[in-house]
Amino acid sequence: MSPLCLDNLLPDYIKRFEAYIPSKPDPELVKLYGCRQLYRLNNNENPLGPPEAAREAIAEFPAPRAAVYPSGDAYYLRQKLAEKFNMEPDQFLVGNGANEVISFVIKAFCESGDNIITADKTFAVYEWVAEFSGFVASLVPLKNYEFDDQGMLDRIDDRTKILFICNPNNPTGTYWNTGRLRRFMDEINGSKIVVLDEAYFEFVEAEDYPNGLSLTREYPNLVIFRTFSKMYGLAGLRIGYLAGDLSVVDAIRRTCIVYSVNSLAQVAAVAALGADDHIVRTRSMVRQGKEFLKRELSRLGLTFVCHEGNFIMIKLPMSDTLAYRKLMTQGVMVRAMTSFRYPNHIRVTVSEMEAMQAFIDALEKILP
């Protein structure tokens, strides 16, 4: 038999692509690094967990319903979203985490030879999905830690289909205000799809921060991503959504995988949506944590980037991946930022004070 020649079978864009390998489960990491406990400060999860109403919905979920397929299009959740945001249910598409809806949009609008535009130092999944789908991801360098609007406009060519903007940006926390976003949308003038990823929307307290959903009425080419993984503490259930103009969402729906969102996630998300007190408590915790971190990091002589969102990025006088390993031995798990093209930086989830103190104590021990 002739030897298997993957070289002839794999598309070039798959050969070039490197699979993402997620970290091991916590018990395995604890064993490997010999620590007693682990503070997870790497994924910007909410340490307060889901809102009370969502907890109750999860606890009351009848086990026999696991045998029944979920609502294929998250019917009740879309009703609830429409009611909350004064839109039509069909203006929403629910996915298995916001990551899935990124694929829906790219598949809907891109064909061979097309490209997308985003930033070089932002959430990596836009770039990944484009590349492993065979499309070029054109990466515009951040300017002063912010998405560079003019730089992105200058990159547009005839084959550009989508521009992805992370607002606020992960990992820098910077955002475009309403005026800046409007000017950008006016320049685009409906010629391209603009995706505004608002994964950290509920954390932002700045008054000039735009509400993307309301802007979709004026800009039908604007698509909004939101997630239940961050503020609403449902990361383990994987549920997020996109919203936009009816015609655009109808086009995207053609590439949408139905039944990909499980029933438990759907009922928990419906319950979570009304939990405004949860948002207030979480914002308060983040505010307190940020103040503490800024004070302590300044005391240690470290520079940091801290804007919106429940995270802070810190510049270290050492390799971030080495810092990651050393912090793991102290029971603190952060995000090493070389993979975000920020070498010698770490990103830390702002959490409860016990975890923040543990992080600072560990950091002091490992700094050269």
Place this chain on the structure above:
Amino acid sequence: MEDKPHPNRIGLPLCGLDLTIRGRRTCIQEETSLPAKNTNTVTLNVRANPMFLHLVTTFVEKSAIAFGLDEPEALSLTLATEEIFAYLCQSSSPDREVWLRCTGGGYYAEEEFQFEAKDFSMRAFNLTASPSVDSDPELKETGLLIASRMVDRFRFSQQDQELRLVLMKEKSYPRFSELPAASTQPLKEFSVKAPDPEELKLLVRLLNLSYPAHLVPMSFRFPGKVVDMVASGDCFAIVAADRSGHLGGGALWRWDGPKLVELYGPYVFSHEPDSIMAQALVEHFLGSVAKSSAVGVINRHSTPELPSEYFESLGSLTVPQEEGPPLTVPAYYRHLEEDLGITIWAHHSLREFLRKEYARLVFAREIRLITDEGESSSSYSVLSAEFDRGSSRVTLRPVWWGLDTEENVANHVRILRDEGIGGIFFAMDLGKAWQSRFTPAVLNAGFEPRLVLPYAGKGDVVVFQLAGGESSR
């Protein structure tokens, strides 16, 4: 398996044997996750039958010339191929299928054999193998010995029952000019970018003139060769230049297997301490490889300008110099990912060294000890030897474990010492349990463990150096 027609493939039924020839210009990857290489390949699929010997040698010779080798180099590769194919014909049934792939990578031509490993003796690829007229089986191996010495590099790999044998021959290039290439004053402002071919040749000349030989690998002493290496995707380069085109420095890197990148430099011609340029070059380099399949970066040619806060100290190696006593040079490493921890295999005599190194480097490792429980083994072992004659260094690597390992390693050391090699190294992949079986023989031959290179092979690689072998050249 039926050989189905293919638009790019010509099927020639010949004497009941399948013969196919195909050629293409393509971007290929040696491993699926490596960056694409800009190479030309032609392939030939034949049975191991002497009637095809002339076809095989003609295929290789014509391919090598088409790929840019001069006649003498092409002839060497052809003769090596002839010896191997003849040996295959002698040592196996005429039904054995052999896949040959000749690849032209700009600065080299490479011949790859792929065939069933059964009944094939790799013993002759030992540097120590010598022709013997006393017994027929060893006489058969003489051809392979000749082949192994006709090429610049050879390497083996085995997966399941398939053996891959790769012979490589490089083109000849003129050495860099000793004449000053350009001024090297500090630049007031600069940007980092990929150089065009003329800038790249200038970079190579300048770094050879600005840095001692031990900081410049032999491959980088030939400007034209570096241009071809970059064009083929085998090497990557960046330069720091001002708007007038003056070069202030640069850095180069190459992949060393699917998970490791070797960085050379950063070279900063003004030799400013705490150079912003050095930091900019390193950051640009890290940005280039951060989202690749590379897990780590090694730097064994670190310049004084290397910004140490970006790297971890692995240890040091002692290297011979062209003049003067041997030098102790540091080796630096940088991990690119959040380490997930791995299991490695080790002989008990190496456990303490590894335990200390992993604690110092803060790498989570489960060390599993190998055992010998009376299982059958091959009667012979095989080592590959990778020469860097310009630097008077040789790196030995295990290819095949066998009962004569102790004697084989000792013989290799003797031959290399007789040849006056100044730096003799042994690289052992701890991700492959069988390689750890070489440990007692390596230690008994006088090697000392010097470095652990994380993820440099299937697992981590331990680099041993022969103690007291670091003579000057």
